[in-house]
Amino acid sequence: MRHLHFFEVNVPIHHATDKTRHGLHVFTGHAASTWEALHIAHEVYDAAMAAQMAGLGVPERRRDGWGVSGLRPGWEPDWTAARAGLWKGWALANDVAL
Template identity: 50%
Template sequence: MTHHAYFEVDVPIRHVSSGQRGLHIFTGWAKDAAAAIQAAHAAYDAARAASEAGQEIPYPGPDGWSACGFRPGWELDWPAATARCPHDLFGWPYPPLDEQ
């Protein structure tokens, strides 16, 4: 079985009209950081397409990725996105998916 880890993907955001800046955070399971960023981007694209079609934002699948906090009017800077394995309150990294 392929080991997967729980990732956090941080994507800088900017509001189109106000210029306000922030960070959109995605979480889910992936085999590595590049796959995590790709999964987060796919979840965002699905949420944006659903929103633009007047449909409900898709809920997370088994891999945990979604963009339930999608808000129109914000641009995401995907080239500046970073991915890391977050830690729990005690500093331990989340276990691989196949160890849970």
């Protein structure tokens, strides 16, 4: 059995038409590595966006704890600037870029 840790993935976001508006979308869940955490966060985001674009509700949180809430229409993630690390409350440890 794989040993999983609880990760946080922080993805900078900006408004599609007003680049002065920016923020951060935070994903959390279990993964074996920072790379896997980044991959899963991107995967659940893509699934949520596809569901939203199809007029469906956002998928429920997965069994491994990953899910998406608070999608903001008109906001775009910058996955190249995403950072992942072990969950330490609101302090991110072990930064790893995508």
